[in-house]
Amino acid sequence: MKNYDVLIIGGGPSGSIAAIKLLKAGFNVIILEKLEFPRFVIGESLLPKCNQILDEIGIINDIEKQGFMLKPGAIFINEEKEEEIIDFRNNLGQKWGTSFQVKREEFDNVLLETAKKYGADVIHKIEVVDYNNEENEIIAEDENGNKIVYKTRFVLDASGYGRVLPKLLDLDIPSDLKLxxxxxxxxxxxxxxxxxxxxxxxxxxxxxxxxxxxxxxxxxxxxxxxxxxxxxxxxxxxxxxxxxxxxxxxxxxxxxxxxxxxxxxxxxxxxxGYSAAIKKMYGKGYALSGNATEFLDPVFSSGVTLALESSSKVASLIIKELNGEEVNWKKDYEDYMMIGINVFREFVYAWYEGKLRKIFYAPNKSKQIEKSIASILSGYVWDESNYFVKNTKQKIDALVSLIDSEVNAK
Ligand code: FAD
Structure with missing residues (x-):
């Protein structure tokens, strides 16, 4: 039996990005993937923050040469065909102002092939079915029903909608978003x-x-x-x-x-039933990333961005831990991720409550507010210089009150 430093469950964007970072740091990595690739998965519209992460990891060129449709932003269209254009290039000064529209079967395949190129062992058509946390052993079943045991120093659950460790370790909690x-x-x-x-x-x-x-x-x-x-x-x-x-x-x-x-x-x-939440994102010898943690709602195309950011972050922390350094998982991983997730969460609530619609279609928005919104919808949800990043709900409500009072004064 081969021993691995890190075993990753799932070969979606979250699994591949973490693998690439770990491999570059010199660790050996195996990815167990239930399906043959290319495979369909939803989530085709990316945000500029994804490009920033792919750039930092050093693989943006591999994506740029695929000929994916360039995505400069989002256009909101109401029942009267009125358009509100959010141009990501009109952000708060961030380098990446565009992203891509991708068929995920193609995008995910490129990322997984890139992980292989960096040295990942990838096994398809094998399903993780159990986890022995004491021994850090993963039990997987191949397509013939054979059970295989993998010993590893660290397990990363990047199984997306599979939610492998949340189910096995009873980490799931119901999402507060509607079905x-x-x-x-x-x-x-x-x-x-x-x-x-x-x-x-x-x-x-x-x-x-x-x-x-x-x-x-x-x-x-x-x-x-x-x-x-x-x-x-x-x-x-x-x-x-x-x-x-x-x-x-x-x-x-x-x-x-x-x-x-x-x-x-x-x-x-x-x-x-895709919205999901979690009790905790890590434990002794394991962590979760991407959709295996929280998934909110598709309206702002935030899923892959959060998947990439969480797996890039988690990979840095796994590297530290495997190198014998102390890691504060709560502060440096979970609390950090929740900052960005909660900004998107408040935007999602404000969308379904009709508040964002009011803001988007308000006639006299300041240039700074326009840039701040473009920046949030680009995925720059950890940028504390952005008006909306702290106390997001209060800031949205204050803006809506202002718009309402201007309308009433007319
Ligand atoms: P996944 O991409 O789901 O990858 C997980 C992998 O794990 C899969 O390949 C799966 O086969 C494998 N796996 C699962 N169980 C096991 C197991 N037991 N053993 C081995 N392997 C396993 N996001 C965006 O960014 N933009 C969008 O426009 C967007 N639109 C969306 C629309 C809808 C309706 C929904 C529901 C979601 C949307 N999303 C969008 C979210 C997006 O789908 C996810 O956030 C994204 O796919 C998460 O990536 P991941 O790598 O965490 O998981």
């Missing part, structure tokens, strides 16, 4: 934006904020489209997911026009 559904597909042939607005993600507000759509254009002419709504909003219609998606598209002025000549090129999928 929502996402119903999605891919299309081609819809009307695309002109060159100067190419690559922006569409976030389309529907039915007085009861639902919203994403539209993510890829460089090969395919577009990812999905609707997010509370479960009852879908179930009460008694429609199939295919009928529901089509009906909602046709009921929105902007979408009806945009997709009138579009052709569906992928099955309609439904994803539900």
């Amino acid at each position: 929502r559904n996402a119903i999605l597909t891919r299309m081609t042939g819809e009307t695309r934006r002109d060159k100067d607005k190419e690559g922006f993600i569409d976030i389309v507000i529907h039915d007085d904020n009861k639902a919203w759509f994403w539209g993510i254009p890829f460089s090969d002419g395919v577009t990812s489209i999905g609707i997010v709504c509370e479960e009852s909003y879908f179930l009460d219609t008694n429609l199939s997911k295919e009928e529901f998606l089509l009906k909602q598209i046709n009921e929105h002025k902007y979408l009806k026009e945009k997709y009138k000549n579009a052709k569906q090129v992928a099955p309609v999928r439904i994803i539900n």
Whole structure:
């Protein structure tokens, strides 16, 4: 049996980024991945903060040469087709002002291949089924049902929606966000934006904020489209997911026009119950990163950003620990991650409560507020010079009150 310094569960972005950092520091790493790659996973719109992390790890060139669609920002569109453009390049001075729209089966594959290039042992079609925390042994089952035991100095759970250690160690707690559904597909042939607005993600507000759509254009002419709504909003219609998606598209002025000549090129999928929370992100000999920790909501495309930031951070701390240094996991990992997660959490709440809509569509926003919002939505949620990073809820509420009083004074 081969002994590894670090065993990583899951070969998504979180697992690959941690692996690359650990391998560069001279540790040996194995990644156990349940599926054959390339594999479908949702989460196709990245934020500039991702580019910053990929740059710091030294692999941004490997991504840039893939020809992914450049993403300069997000365009929010309401029921009246009014557009609010958030241009990530209008940030608070951060270097990275754009990111990419990616088919995750392609993006994740590049990251995993890069991890292999740096020396990761990667085994596919093997599922982690148990963990002996005392001995730091992982038990995995291959496709023939054989059980294999791996001994390791440290386990990193990057299993995303698999939530392997949260389930095995009873770390899961219910999310405080409502149960929502996402119903999605891919299309081609819809009307695309002109060159100067190419690559922006569409976030389309529907039915007085009861639902919203994403539209993510890829460089090969395919577009990812999905609707997010509370479960009852879908179930009460008694429609199939295919009928529901089509009906909602046709009921929105902007979408009806945009997709009138579009052709569906992928099955309609439904994803539900994806918001998740956790009691703690680490323990003796193990840690969790990416979606295996908290997952909030897709509206601001924060998932991969948080996955990359957490795995980059966790890898630095694992390196310290394996080198015999003292690590303050609570302060340097969990508390740190929660700063960024909580900023996004307040933005997500403010979105569903209709507060952000008021802010986005307010006519006289200051340039500083515009930049601060662009910066947050770019993923720079640890930048304490940003107005919204500390006391996020109070700051949003204060701004909404100001906007309301200006409207009332007219
Ligand atoms: P994953 O990408 O899920 O990778 C985990 C890997 O672990 C998988 O390959 C899986 O096969 C493997 N695995 C699982 N269990 C086991 C096991 N027992 N043994 C071995 N391997 C295992 N994020 C964005 O950034 N942008 C978006 O636009 C966006 N849109 C979203 C839309 C919706 C509707 C939802 C629900 C999420 C969205 N997200 C988005 C979030 C995004 O999907 C995740 O945050 C991201 O995939 C997390 O990456 P990860 O590496 O942690 O996990």
